Amino acid sequence: MAPTVVALxxxxxxxxxxxxxxxxxxxxTVxxxxxxxxxxxxxxxxxxxLLRSYKCMDKHQVMAEFSLVCVKLEDARKYWCQYRVLEPPRVSEKSVPIELVVVQDKALAVTTEAAKHEMP
Known part of the structure; x- marks a missing residue:
């Protein structure tokens, strides 16, 4: 019996x-x-x-939300998402990664973000 090959x-x-x-x-919460x-x-x-979470989707949904409640310093990482289609079996490219920056002081967070936009 020949092996079955599935291509995504x-x-x-x-x-x-x-x-x-x-x-x-x-x-x-973010x-x-x-x-x-x-x-x-x-x-x-x-x-x-590393896979952090996944959601099963309704066939008409085109957005998935993932909430991080009570953010901790260790949540400050790079994130990306990917989706899967069943018929025919397909997997998407990964989204462009985004980095979550977590600070201890809200005023510092706003200042840091503003400084990013002012850089030449």
């Missing part, structure tokens, strides 16, 4: 965004939104290359 075809990448997009301090270019069976959220 890459589909367009999703995009990932943070809400709030700046000024995340210890204890805050939501990561994975925006899909098409409906998917499930969406996966990765943290520094």
């Amino acid at each position: 075809i890459l589909v367009p990448r999703p995009s990932l965004s943070l809400h709030p997009s700046q000024g995340v301090s210890l204890g805050d 939501t990561l939104r994975c925006h899909l270019p098409q409906p998917a069976a499930w969406v996966e959220l990765y943290q520094d290359g």
Whole structure:
């Protein structure tokens, strides 16, 4: 009996965004939104290359939300998402990674974000 080979075809990448997009301090809640270019069976959220969470999706949904409640310093990492389609079996490219920056003081978080935009 010959082995069965299953090939996964890459589909367009999703995009990932943070809400709030700046000024995340210890204890805050932050939501990561994975925006899909098409409906998917499930969406996966990765943290520094490791699967952190996944969501099964309704066939009409094109966004998945993942909330980090009571953010800790160890949540300050790079995140990206990816989605999977069942028929035919396909996996998306990874989203462009985003980095969650967590600070101990809210005023410092806003100042740090403003300084990023002022750099030449």
